[in-house]
Amino acid sequence: MKRVLTIILAALLLAIPCFSVCEEAEEIETIVTIVTAPEQTQAQRPPCFPDPADDYIPLPESENLAQGKPVKSGAHTDVYVDKNVNDGRTDTYWESKGFPAEITFDLQGLYSVSTVAVCLNPSSIWEPRIQEIAVQVSLDGESFTEAAAPVKYQFDAATGNRIRIDFDPAKAAFVKIVFTLNTSSRTGGAQAAEICIYE
Amino acid sequence: MKKLILLLTLCLMIILAALPAISFSEKRPTLLTLYEGPRTMRSSPDASVSVNGYDLFVYDVMVNHEHIWNANTQPVTTPMTYFDFEGRACIRIEMPGLSQPVESAVVQPYACGITPEVLDGAVSFTITEPGQYTVVFNGSVNKALHIFANPPETDVPDPDDPDVFYIGPGEWVMDAIALQDNQTLYISGGAVLHSIISVANASNVRICGRGLIDGSDYPAWNQAGSYARVPIDLNHSRNVSVEGIGIVNSNCWNLNSYSSKNVTIDNVKIISGRQNGDGFTFQSCIDHTVTNCFARTWDDSLVIKNYSGSTRGITFQNIQVWTDLAQSMEIGYETDKGLTLDPEISDVRFENITVLYNFHKPVISIHNSDDAFVHDIVYRGIVVENAFMQGDNGNNKELIEMTLQNSAWSTVRDEFGSIDNVLIDGLTVINTIDGKVPRSRMSGVGEDNMITNVILRNVRILGEPIVTLKEMKLSVDDYCDGIVVE
Numbered sequence: 001m002k003r004v005l006t007i008i009l010a011a012l013l014l015a016i017p018c019f020s021v022c023e024e025a026e027e028i029e030t031i032v033t034i035v036t037a038p039e040q041t042q043a044q045r046p047p048c049f050p051d052p053a054d055d056y057i058p059l060p061e062s063e064n065l066a067q068g069k070p071v072k073s074g075a076h077t078d079v080y081v082d083k084n085v086n087d088g089r090t091d092t093y094w095e096s097k098g099f100p101a102e103i104t105f106d107l108q109g110l111y112s113v114s115t116v117a118v119c120l121n122p123s124s125i126w127e128p129r130i131q132e133i134a135v136q137v138s139l140d141g142e143s144f145t146e147a148a149a150p151v152k153y154q155f156d157a158a159t160g161n162r163i164r165i166d167f168d169p170a171k172a173a174f175v176k177i178v179f180t181l182n183t184s185s186r187t188g189g190a191q192a193a194e195i196c197i198y199e
Numbered sequence: 200m201k202k203l204i205l206l207l208t209l210c211l212m213i214i215l216a217a218l219p220a221i222s223f224s225e226k227r228p229t230l231l232t233l234y235e236g237p238r239t240m241r242s243s244p245d246a247s248v249s250v251n252g253y254d255l256f257v258y259d260v261m262v263n264h265e266h267i268w269n270a271n272t273q274p275v276t277t278p279m280t281y282f283d284f285e286g287r288a289c290i291r292i293e294m295p296g297l298s299q300p301v302e303s304a305v306v307q308p309y310a311c312g313i314t315p316e317v318l319d320g321a322v323s324f325t326i327t328e329p330g331q332y333t334v335v336f337n338g339s340v341n342k343a344l345h346i347f348a349n350p351p352e353t354d355v356p357d358p359d360d361p362d363v364f365y366i367g368p369g370e371w372v373m374d375a376i377a378l379q380d381n382q383t384l385y386i387s388g389g390a391v392l393h394s395i396i397s398v399a400n401a402s403n404v405r406i407c408g409r410g411l412i413d414g415s416d417y418p419a420w421n422q423a424g425s426y427a428r429v430p431i432d433l434n435h436s437r438n439v440s441v442e443g444i445g446i447v448n449s450n451c452w453n454l455n456s457y458s459s460k461n462v463t464i465d466n467v468k469i470i471s472g473r474q475n476g477d478g479f480t481f482q483s484c485i486d487h488t489v490t491n492c493f494a495r496t497w498d499d500s501l502v503i504k505n506y507s508g509s510t511r512g513i514t515f516q517n518i519q520v521w522t523d524l525a526q527s528m529e530i531g532y533e534t535d536k537g538l539t540l541d542p543e544i545s546d547v548r549f550e551n552i553t554v555l556y557n558f559h560k561p562v563i564s565i566h567n568s569d570d571a572f573v574h575d576i577v578y579r580g581i582v583v584e585n586a587f588m589q590g591d592n593g594n595n596k597e598l599i600e601m602t603l604q605n606s607a608w609s610t611v612r613d614e615f616g617s618i619d620n621v622l623i624d625g626l627t628v629i630n631t632i633d634g635k636v637p638r639s640r641m642s643g644v645g646e647d648n649m650i651t652n653v654i655l656r657n658v659r660i661l662g663e664p665i666v667t668l669k670e671m672k673l674s675v676d677d678y679c680d681g682i683v684v685e
Contacts (some may be wrong), residue, residue, distance in 0.1 A: 028287050029228035030251045035368055035389045037235040043370040043393060048358075091426075124377035125397040125432075157377070185400060185435075 052122075056160030057197060059117050066105045066175070066197040067117065077189055083194045090121050096189035101179040103190075105197060106141065107172065113137065114169040115198040116148070119162035120155055120191060128156045131190060132181035135165055136199040137172035144176050152181065169199075223653050230285030230351060234389035234409065237370035245296020246278035246344055250288045256389075257281045260447040261415070261472035263497040264341070266558040267336075270421060274472030274497070281347035281408065281445065281468075283388070284329065288348060292322040292334060296342055307333045308519060308553045309584055309629065331468065331493040331519050333555055340556065347468050347493070349409060349443060356383045356407070366390050366408075372416065377421055378404045386410035386444050398435040406431065407442040415448035419473045427451035427475075433459045437622040452477040452498070458507055460485045468493040478520070481513060482506035483537070488514045495521035495555075499529040503547060505571055507537030521555040522562075528552065528581075531566030532571060532608035534616060541570040551580040558587050561600040561639075563623065568606040570614040578623045579641050587632040598628065599639035599655075599673070603648050615648035623653075628660040636660045636672050643678025652681040 045051055066086045073082035073096065080095035082103055096101065107113075116135050120126050132152045136144035147170045153163040175197050179190030208323040229251060236242055236256030241255040261274040278296070283287075294301050299669050302318040306313040311332065315324035322334065327503045329350040335343045358365035362382050368389030377397045378384055381404070386392055388409030393416045398404050412430040420427035430446045433439055433456040445468040445600055445664075446453050453476060456462055462484070469478045469492075477492030480502040481487055494500040500520040503510055520527050529550050535542040544567075554562055562583050569571050583598075590596030637660075643649040655673075665671050668684050675682045 028251050028289055030231050030286075031228050032251070032253055033232045034253075035232065035234045035387065037238050037368045037389055040238050040369050042239055043237075043372040045373050045392075046364070046366045046371045046392070048364045048366060049376065060419075114270040123375040125399070127377070127399055150268075163546070173270055 002118055005179040007060075015121040052158055052160070055158060056122075057162055057164050059162070059164065060198040062198050064198065065107050065113065065146040066195055069108055071103060072107040076102060077187065086190045088194070090119055090151070090193040093121065093191055093193040095187055095191045096179065098189055099157055099180055099182075101190035102176055103192070103195065104141070104174060105195070106174055110139070110171060110173050111199050112169045113147070113172045113175060113197055113199055114167060116165045117162055117194075117196040117198070118144040118153070118165070118177070118192050119160070119194040119196070121193050122157060122161045126157060126161055127184060127186075128154070129181055129182060129184040130154055132184075133163075133165065134178040134180070135167060136176040136178060137170045138176065139171065141174040144174070145170075147172075150178070150180055170173065200359040200678065229284060229288065231286075231288065232283040232351065236389065237368070237391050239370045241311050243278045243296070243577060245276075245294065245342055246280075247293040247295065248278075248280050248344070248346070249291045250282055250284070251471075255282060258411070258447065260470045261333060262470060262495060263472035266523060267591060268524065270474065272474060272497075273504045277342055277345065277470075279345040279347070279447070279470060281349060281388070283349040283351050287350050288324055289323065290346065291327045292344060293320065294322075294336055294344070299337060301336050303337055305335045306333065307555050307584060310340045310553065310582065310583070322536065325337045328355065333405065333521070334376050339391065345470065345493075345495070347445065347681075349466060352409065356362070356385050356405070358382070358385070366392060366410065368410075378406070380404070383407070386412070394612065394619065395428045396431050397434070398432070398439055400436065402437040402441075403470065404436065405438045405442070406440070406444065408444050411445040411447055414450045417450045420451040421474050423681065425450065426607070429453070429455050431455065433457065433462060435459060435539060438463050440464070443467070444631065445469070447471070449473065451475050451478050453494075453496070454479050456481045456484050456487060458483045459487075464488045464489045465494060466491045470495045472497050472523070472643055477502050479515070483508040484510055484513065486512040487619060488516070489518060490516045491518075492506060493519045495523070497524045499525045499527075501528045503530045503544060503545060504533045505534065505537065505539070505542050505569070507536050507572075508539050509542050509545065512544045512546045514548045516548070518551070519553045519555060522557045522559065524559045526564045527554045527557050527559045527562045528578070529564050529566065530576065531564070532568040532606045534567050534571035534573065535569035536610045538610060542569070544571055544573045545575045547575070548577045548579070549581065550577070552578075552582070554581070554583040554586070556585045556587060560587060560591075560595045561588065561597045562586060563599045565601040565618055565621070566606060567603050567618055568609045569611040572619070573616065574619040576621045578626065581582040581623070581627070583626075583628045585630045586637055587629050587630075588637060591631065594636065597639045598637040599623070601641045601650055601653070603644045603650065603678075604642065617643075617648050618650040619652055621653040623655045623658070625657045626659070628654065633662060634661070636665070636670070639671060639673040640677045641673065641679045643676060645678055648678065650679045650682070653679075653683070655684045658684065
C-alpha cells in the first residue's frame with residue numbers, strides 16, 4: 001500500500017510541471033485578429049471629415065489691394081497686432097481691445113473698391129460666431145463715407161470662417177473696417193486673420 | 200502512513216487549485232488583436248517585438264533624457280508598441296538599436312513581478328493581465344521599450360452613426376477637429392492622426408479607440424513660427440470621456456482640461472519629450488477621474504491648477520508615470536491665475552500611482568504660489584520605483600514639497616493661501632539616486648498662511664519603515680502645524 005501511494009505521489013509531483021504556465025509563444029493557442037492598414041503613400045485627410053474647401057465662400061481672383069499695405073488700428077489685445085490682418089497668413093490674427101473697433105488701410109493709390117472679405121483662421125477649432133461689420137471709404141484718410149452699412153455676418157468653419165461684403169463700387173485711397181460686435185465666447189474684441197480688399 | 204496520506208492530499212489540493220488555470224489555457228485560447236502600422240511609416244529599426252509569435256509594429260516616439268529645463272532641448276526617441284489581448288501573451292523582444300547586446304532586462308512596474316528571460320540577446324516574458332509594461336535594458340533607461348497591452352475593445356461606436364467620426368487605420372492629417380454636443384471621435388488601432396482635438400462648450404462627447412494622436416508634424420510650440428497644438432483640449436465642456444488612445448510627440452502639453460466638469464479618462468497613454476510637455480493637466484476643473492493611464496512626460500505628469508475658478512473632485516487612480524522633467528504629481532504653481540474670489544483646490548485624490556522614474560523635481564508637490572485654500576488632498580498607495588531627483592543646481596530635489604511662497608508663476612503677489620488636511624497614506628520609495636532617504640520640505644508664510652494637518656502614514660523608503668519627521672528628513676518651518684509622520 002505504502003509503495004503504491006509513493007508511486008502515485010511521485011507521478012503527481014512529476015505531472016505538476018506539465019500543468020504550469022507554458023512560456024513558449026508557439027504553444028499558446030491564440031485567436032488573432034490583425035487590423036490591416038490601407039494602401040497609402042502619404043498621410044491623408046480622414047474620409048469622415050470631407051474637405052470643406054469646396055463650400056468656402058469664394059473670393060475675387062483679382063489683386064488683394066490690402067495685402068502688405070500700411071494698416072492702423074486702435075488698441076489691440078495681447079500680441080494680436082493689426083499688421084497680422086494683411087500678412088497673407090490666416091494663422092495669425094488681429095484682435096481689438098473692445099468695441100467699436102476700427103482698422104484702416106492705406107491703399108497707397110486710388111482704386112474703385114467693391115468687395116471686402118474678412119477672414120478668420122479656417123480651422124474648425126475657431127467656434128462659429130457673428131461679427132457686425134461696416135465698411136467706410138475715404139480719399140484723404142480723414143473724411144470717410146459709408147460704403148457698406150453695419151451688418152451681422154456669420155463666421156463658420158464650414159464656409160471657411162470668412163465672409164464677403166459686396167457693395168457699389170466706391171473711389172477709395174483709404175478703407176476703414178468698423179467692427180461693433182463679436183459673439184465669440186473667448187474675446188471681448190473684434191478678430192480678423194486677414195482682411196482683403198478688391199476692386 | 201498518515202503523513203504520506205496527508206502529503207498526497209496536499210498534492211491533490213495543489214493540483215486542484217491549478218486546474219482553473221489549466222482549463223483556461225486549454226479551453227479558452229488567448230484573444231489577440233494586432234494593428235498594422237501605417238504603410239507610410241516603418242516599424243522602428245531599434246526594436247523587434249512579437250507577441251505569441253506575431254510581429255508587432257513598433258513606433259519610435261519622442262522622449263527626453265535632459266533632466267533640466269532647456270528651451271531649445273532636442274528630444275530623442277524610444278520604442279513603443281501596443282496590442283489588445285485577453286489570456287496569455289508571450290512577448291519576445293530584440294533590440295538591434297542598442298549599442299551593446301542585451302545582457303539584462305527589467306520589466307516595470309516592479310510590482311508586476313515579472314522576471315524576463317534573456318537569452319542570446321533576446322528578452323522574453325509572459326503577461327496574463329492587460330496593462331502598461333516598460334522594459335529597461337542593460338540597466339539604462341536609453342531605448343526603454345514601452346508596451347501597452349490593452350484589454351479587448353468594448354463598445355466600439357457604429358461608423359454609420361451620423362454623430363460618429365470614425366478614423367480607421369492609416370496615417371491621417373488635418374489641421375484640427377472640433378467636436379460638438381453628442382459627437383464621438385473614434386481613432387482605430389493602427390491609426391496615426393496628425394491633428395488636434397478641441398472640445399469647447401460641448402457636452403456628451405466621447406473620444407475613444409486604440410490609435411495615436413501624433414504631434415510630430417509641428418515644431419515645439421516655443422520655437423519661431425510655431426504655436427501650441429494641444430492634442431486634446433477640453434474647454435468649458437461637460438460629460439466628456441477619453442478612452443484607450445495614445446498621445447505621442449505633442450509639441451506642447453498633452454491632455455488639457457479647462458473649466459470643464461464630469462470628465463472621465465481611462466487607459467490613455469501619453470509619451471512626450473518636448474518643451475512644456477505636461478501630461479494630464481487640469482485647470483479649474485470639477486469632477487474629473489483618470490484611471491489606468493500612463494504618462495511619460497517632459498514636464499509635470501499629473502497637474503492641477505486654478506486658472507479661472509476653483510478645482511474640486513479630481514481623482515487619479517491606477518496610473519503609471521515617468522517624469523523626465525519637473526514634478527510627478529503637482530498641485531500648482533498657479534492656484535489663482537484668474538484672480539477669483541476665494542479660490543480653492545479641494546477633494547483631490549492620487550491613488551495607486553506608480554512612479555517608474557522621477558528625474559528632476561519633487562515627486563509629490565503642492566506649490567500654492569497664489570492665494571488659494573488647498574485642502575483635503577489624499578495620496579494613497581504611492582510607489583516610487585526610482586526617485587532620482589537631480590533638482591536644479593542643487594535645489595528642488597525633495598521627495599515631497601509643500602510651499603506657500605511666490606514663484607515665477609504667481610499672479611497674486613501680495614496675498615498668500617494655505618494648505619490644510621493632507622493625507623499621505625502608503626508611500627513606498629524603492630530606489631533613490633544616492634541610496635539615501637531624500638529630503639522633503641514644508642514651508643508656510645505667516646500665522647495666517649500656514650500648512651496644517653499633514654499626516655504621513657505607512658511610509659517605507661529603501662525598505663525601511665519611516666515613522667518620524669527626522670527619519671523622513673522632512674523639514675518644516677514655523678508656519679507649519681500638525682505635520683505628523685506615523
